[in-house]
Amino acid sequence: xxxxxxxxxxxxxxxxxxxxxxxxxxxxxxxxxxxxxxxxxxxxxxxxxxxxxxxxxxxxxxxxxxxxxxxxxxxxxxxxxxxxxxxxxxxxxxxxxxxxxxxxxxxxxxxxxxxxxxxxxxxxxxxxxxxxxxxxxxxxxxxxxxxxxxxxxxxxxxxxxxxxxxxxxxxxxxxxxxxxxxxxxxxxxxxxxxxxxxxxxxxxxxxxxxxxxxxxxxxxxxxxxxxxxxxxxxxxxxxxxxxxxxxxxxxxxxxxxxxxxxxxxxxxxx
DNA sequence: GAGCAGGAACTCA
DNA sequence: TGAGTTCCTGCTC
Numbered sequence: 001x002x003x004x005x006x007x008x009x010x011x012x013x014x015x016x017x018x019x020x021x022x023x024x025x026x027x028x029x030x031x032x033x034x035x036x037x038x039x040x041x042x043x044x045x046x047x048x049x050x051x052x053x054x055x056x057x058x059x060x061x062x063x064x065x066x067x068x069x070x071x072x073x074x075x076x077x078x079x080x081x082x083x084x085x086x087x088x089x090x091x092x093x094x095x096x097x098x099x100x101x102x103x104x105x106x107x108x109x110x111x112x113x114x115x116x117x118x119x120x121x122x123x124x125x126x127x128x129x130x131x132x133x134x135x136x137x138x139x140x141x142x143x144x145x146x147x148x149x150x151x152x153x154x155x156x157x158x159x160x161x162x163x164x165x166x167x168x169x170x171x172x173x174x175x176x177x178x179x180x181x182x183x184x185x186x187x188x189x190x191x192x193x194x195x196x197x198x199x200x201x202x203x204x205x206x207x208x209x210x211x212x213x214x215x216x217x218x219x220x221x222x223x224x225x226x227x228x229x230x231x232x233x234x235x236x237x238x239x240x241x242x243x244x245x246x247x248x249x250x251x252x253x254x255x256x257x258x259x260x261x262x263x264x265x266x267x268x269x270x
Numbered sequence: 271g272a273g274c275a276g277g278a279a280c281t282c283a
Numbered sequence: 284t285g286a287g288t289t290c291c292t293g294c295t296c
């Protein structure tokens with residue numbers, strides 16, 4: 001999710017998290033294998049094609065820029081398949097893609113080419129149908145409307161999508177801790193604060209993110225936030241730090257090698 | 271005085 | 284039973 005040019009092999013990992021089904025990922029993979037390859041340098045002209053063709057582009061497509069380019073190429077090749085995102089109509093995909101052995105049937109080169117094009121269009125149709133269904137599912141999961149994803153210009157589209165995967169990450173991050181049905185752990189809460197430096201940088205911040213070393217700048221504030229989260233109005237730093245110290249023997253948090261006041265270290269930094 | 275370390279008893283899901 | 288929470292004593296900076 002974090003970098004925009006990741007290949008589908010990684011999509012197979014992240015796809016399910018954003019609602020992409022294994023089915024559509026497989027279809028996209030297959031189509032990539034049989035079709036042309038585009039590098040990231042071709043994104044821009046394809047974005048121009050996107051504007052010309054009026055194809056709406058979802059943030060989920062940007063998760064895999066190469067695949068986004070593929071979809072744009074698809075829209076150029078077969079405009080009828082390029083459905084506007086806002087409509088979110090689920091297409092009736094073909095039952096299966098026919099495999100035609102043109103050699104055995106003795107088809108002419110021209111007819112063979114047409115057969116291949118037809119087959120490719122059917123595959124593309126299946127892929128688009130699956131992707132659109134997945135996007136609809138993902139929108140439902142994230143409680144966002146498809147209209148939120150519509151952009152009018154390529155530049156705005158790129159900018160918008162760069163912001164949206166960040167928001168999605170945050171939503172998933174919060175979902176991990178608050179929607180799983182499990183009470184949040186203190187170390188998770190601290191990590192949450194550290195992951196939002198623009199919000200909590202004044203009360204807690206990384207000293208060395210790679211090593212997982214962080215400093216509590218405003219102990220009273222962090223304790224107050226923890227108390228709010230756990231509905232413990234009497235929480236203070238003395239109690240919070242006692243909970244942190246419980247992590248010493250569990251191997252979750254420890255004091256750094258050079259011990260400093262209000263400085264702790266995650267034993268296994270992310 | 272604030273923070274640190276750790277024991278012990280307690281609550282809560 | 285696990286994960287804190289609360290209270291405590293003693294120590295260091």
